[in-house]
Amino acid sequence: MKEMGGREKPYPTVDVGGPQTVVAALWRCCGGGARLRGSWGALGMCLDEGERAEASSFSRASTRAFLPKSNGNKLYPQFYAHSCPRAQEIVKFIVAKAVVKEARMAASLLRLHFHDCFVKGCDASLLLDNSRSIITEKQSDPNRNSARGFEVLDEIKSVLEKECPHTVSCADILALAARDSTVLTGGPGWEVPLGRRDSRDASISGSNNIPAPNNTFQTILTKFNLKGLDIVDLVALSGSHTIGNARCTSFRQRLYNQSGNGQPDYSLEQVYATQLRTRCPRSGGDQNLFFLDFVSPTKFDNNYFKNILASKGLLSSDQVLLTKNKTSAELVKKYAENKELFFQQFAKSMIKMGNISPLIGSRGEIRKNCRRINTN
């Protein structure tokens, strides 16, 4: 990132606002009487007593910000500093409200950023609904009956359109919501480079090509490499599976017929596999939900890696990180031992993923509604 004079300026270390900050903001809004200014305060987005109790459970998450090494592209964290100074605060508030209401929403929002960035870059193509010119990515195999959280993004966008019309892109909202979701569940914070613009098209074929849980290790790594991400990014970003759920249909094959010979996947711990079979039968129950990290399913920590070491990674794509490649196996072990190391790398890799082919300058547009391209 360059200062006005062209000198390299490091990112300042800022508190991106951990749970305490968010919860304090929510409490000020509701209890302290000092309602937040502007249009969104007027929308009355406050918590009831039950929600407050839940909010206080977000107590121990990290509030540190990890800094990107350099900024070789045109995205930068202060992009909205003048045009929409409260943009980040607004996103954080609405994400926090949604996560207090339903803890899983953090995972769902984090995943949306991944599914957006892996298809034509981080351009919010994922958010477009079907229309005359658009075949929605929401109906692709990885997303159908699975991708969720779109209503939260709608709410953020509608408040931002009132606060600063036609300014904050849906692609940037996705990137910010992914960061805030991570922090809210106890994970690391980072400054999100901003300035992405929104696409005017979608790609169902690109969306169908997102890494699948039954892809081989090599296929998954190749798909990451094609996006400019390496094996370190792959292992660190897979650590997102420390929160959230997967459906029976996403891992059934491992329980009954992993390689077409009627045998289960023996790299899955067999007592755990037996437990999984009770709610994930040979047929039926496709949509039944299971925690990706059964030890601490709503907390962003390094138990995902510890589970893999215990042969209890839920998806085949999780377990192969240990069983199919020496380098990734070493990384799994390191992250299982050292949560801080995982957090640092996760923040770096999220910034890298967020930099995949952004639309900048005059390319794309700032959608008024994340579900539709603008009518010009």
Ligand code: HEM
């Ligand atoms: C490495 C390749 C990856 C594969 C094969 C994969 C696959 C999957 C699958 C199959 C699910 C469950 C979907 C369902 O059954 O409905 C899932 C959930 C999830 N994935 Fe991944 N994923 C990968 C990488 C990532 C990355 C890079 C991120 C984020 C940076 C991510 C974040 C998540 C989250 C948070 C969930 C839980 C979502 C929820 O509960 O709504 N995944 N993933």
